[in-house]
Amino acid sequence: MAQEVESLLAVIFAGRRKSGKLDLEAVEMATRAALHRAGAAVLEELLAAQGEGPRQVPCACGQAAPYRGRRGKRLLTVLGRVETERAYYVCPACHRGQSPRDQELDVEGTEYSPGVRRMMAVVGSETSFEQGREQLQLLAGLEVTTKVVERQAEALGAEIAAQEQAAIQQGVPWQLPEVKGLEIQVLYVEMDGTGVPMVSAETEGRAGKQTEQARTREVKLGCVFTQTTVDARGRPVREEGSTTYTGALETAEAFGRRLYLEASRRGWNRAQKKVVIGDGAPWIRNLTEEHFPGAIQIVDLYHARQHL
Numbered sequence: 001m002a003q004e005v006e007s008l009l010a011v012i013f014a015g016r017r018k019s020g021k022l023d024l025e026a027v028e029m030a031t032r033a034a035l036h037r038a039g040a041a042v043l044e045e046l047l048a049a050q051g052e053g054p055r056q057v058p059c060a061c062g063q064a065a066p067y068r069g070r071r072g073k074r075l076l077t078v079l080g081r082v083e084t085e086r087a088y089y090v091c092p093a094c095h096r097g098q099s100p101r102d103q104e105l106d107v108e109g110t111e112y113s114p115g116v117r118r119m120m121a122v123v124g125s126e127t128s129f130e131q132g133r134e135q136l137q138l139l140a141g142l143e144v145t146t147k148v149v150e151r152q153a154e155a156l157g158a159e160i161a162a163q164e165q166a167a168i169q170q171g172v173p174w175q176l177p178e179v180k181g182l183e184i185q186v187l188y189v190e191m192d193g194t195g196v197p198m199v200s201a202e203t204e205g206r207a208g209k210q211t212e213q214a215r216t217r218e219v220k221l222g223c224v225f226t227q228t229t230v231d232a233r234g235r236p237v238r239e240e241g242s243t244t245y246t247g248a249l250e251t252a253e254a255f256g257r258r259l260y261l262e263a264s265r266r267g268w269n270r271a272q273k274k275v276v277i278g279d280g281a282p283w284i285r286n287l288t289e290e291h292f293p294g295a296i297q298i299v300d301l302y303h304a305r306q307h308l
């Protein structure tokens with residue numbers, strides 16, 4: 001730890017001698033990075049300081065799983081990468097491996113610490129996953145991929161969806177917890193449906209328009225985005241990177257819930273101005289009334305020509 005600080009000070013003073021000035025931003029970021037590295041070393045030692053585990057632990061299949069030595073595990077923590085080792089057990093009957101230490105630390109089946117997972121879920125629920133990745137780098141000094149942010153946010157989304165399903169089955173009125181965050185000026189929800197060709201097995205039993213068996217099914221797509229500015233002609237400009245998408249081959253009813261979930265995740269309840277864009281199709285008008293009442297409705301002119 002002292003070594004980290006010393007080498008950091010050397011870098012800072014060398015820079016100062018060169019230019020005669022102190023670049024505060026460079027210094028504060030470098031200091032945070034150095035303190036993170038020092039903290040990760042402390043965390044590594046803390047994690048290493050554990051007693052001998054038992055000779056065997058119970059396996060889920062009912063057998064006993066004997067100790068099979070120590071195995072390494074990499075973790076991304078709030079302080080950066082940490083290498084750790086823990087006792088590992090393998091069941092001779094079902095060959096399942098397990099580490100009770102992973103359960104204790106809540107890192108079973110993941111290489112992200114609980115603190116990092118919480119951060120990823122928060123940034124992933126606020127904005128696009130790419131922006132989430134950038135926020136983690138700037139605000140927490142953590143390097144993760146966009147895909148990882150997406151997966152964490154989805155895991156949280158799946159948890160919410162499971163709660164939602166449970167609520168529906170219990171007959172409880174469906175309401176999502178209010179998502180807290182920054183103020184949103186204008187939030188847009190756009191939805192559309194388009195026919196996609198299907199092989200016959202997938203449309204079996206569905207009524208078609210002309211033939212006995214449908215050749216296409218409608219895929220429903222939705223997106224949510226924010227607007228910060230207007231262009232020279234007063235038309236809204238999408239905030240770059242603010243769009244998130246959702247969609248599936250499903251009924252309008254199921255799609256409505258899916259899109260509402262996505263809009264809620266993006267802060268629908270706290271948006272100052274709410275806008276729904278669609279092509280004027282009846283199912284879109286119905287979903288808007290059901291899930292987005294009070295929103296300003298815009299009929300997308302390109303699509304309106306096809307419907308009206």
Ligand SMILES: [Zn+2]
Pocket residue numbers: 059060061062063091092093094095096
């Ligand atoms: Zn077993």
